[in-house]
Amino acid sequence: MKQLKxxxxxxxxLFDIYLFTGGYGTHGRIYKLVAKPIANLLLDLSNAIGGVNAIGWAIIILTVIxxxxxxxxxxxxxxxTTISQLKMQKLRPEFEKVQAxxxxxKTQQEQQAASMASMxxxxxxxxxxxxxVSWFTMALQMPIFSGLYLAIMHANGLKTATFFGFELSSPQILFSIIVLIIYVGQAYLSQLHVPETQKKQMGMLMWMMPIMIAGFTFVSSGALGLYFMVGGIFVLIQSLINHLYYDKLKAQVDKDFVIKKTADDLLKQTMPTAGPAQTAQNTNRVRPEDLRPRDVTEESNESTGRNAGKQHRSND
Structure with a gap:
């Protein structure tokens, strides 16, 4: 199953690369292969609904689908992602040992060994x-969201379309404010279970995203503002579901996750040990006792004794 995935x-x-390298405008591959069929569906929906608000409702229905x-x-x-984060929290003390x-x-070899232990x-x-994060999920979403975005941006009849009095061809401040509120709520839910140490690192980015998205809708068309409103509601629902399941997932990780190998075990395996060259070097190393001043008298007596012994054996 993993191999198939x-x-x-x-x-x-590879299909995404093929799409996005073919241009992003109305003459690009992604528009012709993905956005144009969605645009035709958007047009069919608006014709079926009818009325002055048809395109607006068609955008909402298509986004919801x-x-x-x-x-x-x-x-x-x-x-x-939540399960992976909970496992990482349990492994944090081990990673701190590897960082230490x-x-x-002191050597490049030891640094490489520590990096290997971390991996x-x-x-x-x-x-x-x-x-x-699933690469398959991300790769699947990108052409769909990009195609829907392009289809709404270049929708037929958008220049004259309105949605309950709001012109969809020009920016709408109210839509931007609603988008900001929705994504701020999503950011708040996402940060509820983030450890305090990580909140300082992720906090600014998490709060910047709602401002960036709202700012984008403020300078783009009301149609795209409507798209981000509906999409934001689903992102908020997704974060709410994750929040409600958090305690259950934490209990599951606490029960099932066991650290199989600690940092100490892995560092022992990867850290360099003394090899033959290092051992020979240690053997030839000057010892402290070799640096002491020798007793010349003692050496002279030893030498005399040895010479006397040799003379005695010669006489024999």
């Missing part, structure tokens, strides 16, 4: 290096 991920990633299809995948990815070994390393700590304890 790897092949599927490679194929989807795509988000509902992807919601189980997104929730599962959030679950895997890296700092205290092995992930591998031996079955913790994802990517933090639980």
């Amino acid at each position: 790897r092949y599927a991920t490679v194929l989807v990633v 795509f988000r509902l299809i992807l919601l189980p995948i997104m929730v599962n990815q959030s679950k895997n 070994a890296t700092k205290s390393a 092995a700590l992930y591998r031996e304890n079955n913790v994802s290096l990517t933090g639980g």
Whole structure:
């Protein structure tokens, strides 16, 4: 199953590369192969609904359909990310030991050994290096969201379309404010279970994202503002589900996750030991007792004794 998922991920990633390297405008591959069919669907929906608010409702319905299809995948990815983060919290003391070994390393060989121990700590304890993020899920989402975005941006009749009096061809401040509120709520839920040590590192980025998204909708069309509003609601739902399941996932990790190999075990395996060359060097090393001044009288007596012995054996 894992092998099949790897092949599927490679194929989807290659398809994404093919799409995005063919240009991003109305003449690009992604517009022709993905956005244009979505745009035609958007037009059919608006014609079926009819009325002055048709395009607005078509944007909402289409966004909801795509988000509902992807919601189980997104929730599962959030679950895997949370499990990976909980495992990392348990492994933090072990990583601190490896970091201490890296700092205290005196040679390049010792530094490389400490780095190997750090990588092995992930591998031996079955913790994802990517933090639980699924490349397949990300690769699958990108063309869908990009195609929907382009379809809404270049939708037919958008220049004259309105949604309950709001012109969809020009920026709408109210839409931007709603988008900001939704994504601030999502950022708040995401930070509830982040350790205090990581909040300082991630905090600024987490709060900057809602401002950036709201700022983008403020300078773009109301149609895209409507798209980000609906999409933001689903992102908020996803974060809420993850928040409600957090305690259950934590209990699961506490019960099932066991550190198979500690930092001490891995450092013993990877740290360089004394080889033959080093042993020979230690053998030829000058000892402290060799540096003491010798007793010349003692040496002279020993030499005389040896010479006397030789003379005695000659006489015999």
